[in-house]
Amino acid sequence: MNCKIPNGIDMSQQASWCPGCGHGIIVRLLAEAAQELGIDDRMIMVEDVACGEFAQFALKYNTIxxxxxxxxVTAAGIKRVRPDAIVVAHPGDGSAYSIGVESTLHCALRNENxxxxxxxxxxxxxxxxxMSPTSLVDMKTTSxxxxRSIKKDGSPIDVTKILGQxxxxxxxxxxxxxPANVIRTGKMIKKALQKQMNGEGFCLVEVLSPCPTNxxxxxxxxxEFIKKKQSVTYPTGEFIDKGGAI
Amino acid sequence: MTKVLMKGNEAFAEACLRAGCRFFSGYPITPQTEILEYMSWRMEEVGGQFIQTESELAGINMVFGAACGGARALTTSSGPGFSLKQEGISYLCSSDIPAVIADVMRIGSGLGDIFQGQGDYWQLTRGGGHGDYHTIVLAPASVQENADLAYISFDLAEKYRHPVLVASDAAIGQMVEPVELPEMKEHDINQYDWVIRPRQKDEKQRIVWNRYWDIGAEEYVSYLRNKYAQIEANEQRWEAVRTEDAEIVLVAYGISSRVAKASVAMARKEGIRLGLIRPITLWPFPKKAFEALGSQVKAFLDVEMSILGQMTDDVVLACGNSRPVEYYGEFSNVPEEKKILSKVREMLEKY
Amino acid sequence: MSKISVDYKRCKGCFLCVSVCPKNALTPSKELGAKGYEIVHLDGEKCIGCGSCYRMCPDYCIEITD
Incomplete structure (x- = not known):
């Protein structure tokens, strides 16, 4: 077994997330996939305002x-003028499914690559x-x-039901x-990057990620919470796979 | 050079393309929509990208991405839609990213109405979004000038790495006039060393973010003050009409300035020494035009299409509060020469 | 034979690695690291090089080489 930190990770800096946060794992999976595909230099990240933005310190990629x-939608903007770049938007669930949901939907409808x-x-x-759009029913949060009550707060959003068709x-x-699911998630990310290289269009990979602090x-x-609760509401798997050449 | 007959909005769109603009994302709103419609077929012809977005927020944030990529990027809107652009304009400013945004002004707050107006003056010149910023604001007064200012707006934006707003209105946007269009230019998207692109050999990581994260809060303060001071020193634009001996000076921009200019001619026939300062940049406000005036000037009359006389503050500041400043404001109509002249006569008696 | 290395300076003591190690090669050390977190302890003899710890570590502390 050869497990080496991928070249895209900037090891001169400490990862900035809380202990046990999943962000660091996700960013590493992305860097592993990019390295395996030989596209480190083509990567452009578009970060959101929130914990995910610390990826700009963890990754060596050019970043907005x-x-x-x-x-x-900003990622779609730069991809349109830089088609050779491999562009990754990196929002959280609040960004993608709450404040930015209109663009998530319409970038999907336009099949932005x-x-x-x-x-x-x-x-x-x-x-x-x-509470975020994906907070589970009965989940206690600071708001x-x-x-979370469906009557008071509305239902949690499952992106696979919104974009699934x-x-x-x-x-x-x-x-x-x-570890097995981390490997599986890494394969999903790699497949999505490959699809972008093929010009197949919009890919969305959601990752259930621990936030021990909150x-x-x-x-x-x-x-354990992900295993027993979160992934029950949000089942894992591949929901759309257009089946382009990988 | 031949002239063609064009609608203001379409002349603006064509001039942007000829300036090398190859990215447009926007949303329909009257009286701006002809720009979007024109771009929808014409952008394809020049090999650029046109996207009718889901909202104005998406339009400006897509422009942000395209502009980070080095493209000359444009979005346009009006009134309610222009308010939604403010988030992105604030980000463009904080990140030092050039782009061009047009506000084809309509009247009123909230929905208001679709008629020509100039009530976005404060929003245009004071920042409009959150945080410490100004944008360069260009105010065309004719279809020709709509094209001419569109053509230079991208150069200005890139010179200062800053968004440029072009503030026309329903009248300028909708009217048809002869226009001489500028030459077609291509813009090199790799021209600048800050553009976000696939990394070239031996190139360092490039990040576009809040500029102050790069240089620290203290340096950012002087950097930003200096940037705005440079723009103020270099980019004031105006037209002065018969100010050399004027006793009353009108101050008007855009469509209002055309009426004001006609009033000057009428006044002169009556022997009234009336002049006009027409700001072409609303920010930086053309203070130099006021500094150049002689001591014979008794007072200023601000003529604009806003109920509250939004530009009055800037006239007071520009003349150092040295003379009285009055205003004549219209809401849903363009100002009238007759009303300007009767106000001028009143002022001549008073001062 | 795989060789595991742990960069203790980066460790924030989340112990996700501990929870997935099938051989108890990784355990809490009861010692504070430079950042003030209780860091992990490695018993290299027990490591079979399965890579589970590498996959779960959010702080890029662990590498395994053949």
């Missing part, structure tokens, strides 16, 4: 820091763990202290709750 909720790599930790992490290149959901859990308990 977008506005909150806009990385997907980008990867939306959505980190789903079911909270607004950077602001301190408020749903008695638990659209003519896009790829839609998948991975999880970080075990879930008030140890990192290890947070993995």
């Amino acid at each position: 820091m977008g506005a909150h909720g806009r990385p997907i 980008i990867l939306a790599l959505v980190v789903n930790n079911s909270v607004f992490g950077m602001t301190g763990g408020q 749903s202290p008695h638990g 659209l003519d896009i290149a790829y839609l998948a959901r991975g999880s970080l709750d075990s 879930w008030n859990m140890t990192p290890v308990d947070a993995l």
Whole structure:
């Protein structure tokens, strides 16, 4: 077994996330996939305003820091003028499914040839763990202290039900709750990048990711929460795979 | 050079393309929509990208991405839609990214209405979005000038790595006049060392973000003050009409300035020494035009299509509060020469 | 024979690696690292080089080479 930190990771800096946060794993998976595909130099990241933006310190790739909720549409903008670049928008679930949901939907409808790599930790992490569009029913957050109520707060959003019938290149959901699922998620990310290289169109990979700090859990308990709760509401797997040449 | 008959909005769009603009993303709103419609077929002809976006927010944030990629990128809107652009304009400013945004002004706050107006003056000149910033604001007064200012707007934006706003209005945008179009130019998207692109050999990592993260808060303060001071020193543009001996000086821009100019001619026939300063840049406001005036000037009359006389503040500041400043404002109509002249006569008696 | 290395300076003591190690080669050390977190302890003898710890580490502390 050869497990080497991929070249895209900037090892001169400490990863900036909280202990046990999934962001660091996701960023590494992206860098592994890019290295395997030989596209490190072509990568352009479009970051969101929130915990994910620390990727700009963790990664060596050229990066645009977008506005909150806009990385997907900003990514589509640069991809249109830089078709040789491999462009990855890196929003959280609050960005992609709440404030930016119109652009998530319409970039999918236009089949923009980008990867939306959505980190789903079911909270607004950077602001301190408020209820997000993917917070689970009964989940206690700092803005749903008695638990998320469907009556009061509305239902959680499952992106596979929103985009599941659209003519896009790829839609998948991975999880970080075990080494096996981390490997599986890495394959999804790599497949999506390959599809962008093929020019197949819009790819969205959502990753169920632990937020121990805002879930008030140890990192290890947070993995259990993903396994027993989060991935029950949000099943993992490949939902759309246009089947272009990989 | 031959002239063609064109609508203001279409002349603007064509001149942007001829300046090398190869990216447009926007959303329909009256009275701006002809720009979007024109771009929808013409952009393809010149090999650029046209996207009718899901909203104005998407339009400006897509422009942000395209402009980071080095393209000459444009979005346009009006009134309510222009308010939605403010988020992205603030980001362009904070990140030092050049782009061009047109506001084809209509009247009113909220929905208002679709008629010509100049009520976005404060929003255009004071920043409009959050944080410390100004944008360069160009105010065309004819179809020809709409094309001419569009043509230079991208150069200005890139010179200062800063967004440029072109503020026309429903009248300028909708009217048809003869126009001489500029030459077609191609823009090299790799021209600048800050553009985000696939990394070339031995190239360092490039990040576009809040500029102050690069240089630290302290240096950012002086950097930003210096940037705006440079723009103020270099980019004030105006037209002065008969100001050399004027006792009353009108101050008007855009469509209002055309009426004001006609009033000057009428006044002169009556022996009234009336002049006009027409700001072509609303920011930086042409203070130099006021500094050049002689001591014979008794007062200023601001003529504009806003209820509250939004430009009055700038006239007071530009003349150092040295003379009285009054205003004549219209809402849904363009100002009238007769009303300007009766106001001028009143002022001559008063001052 | 695989060789595991741990960069203790980067460790934030999340112990995701500990939770997935099938051989208990990684355990909490009860020692604080430079950042003030309790860091992980490695018993290299027990490591079979499965790579699970590498995959779960969010802080790029662990590498395994053949």
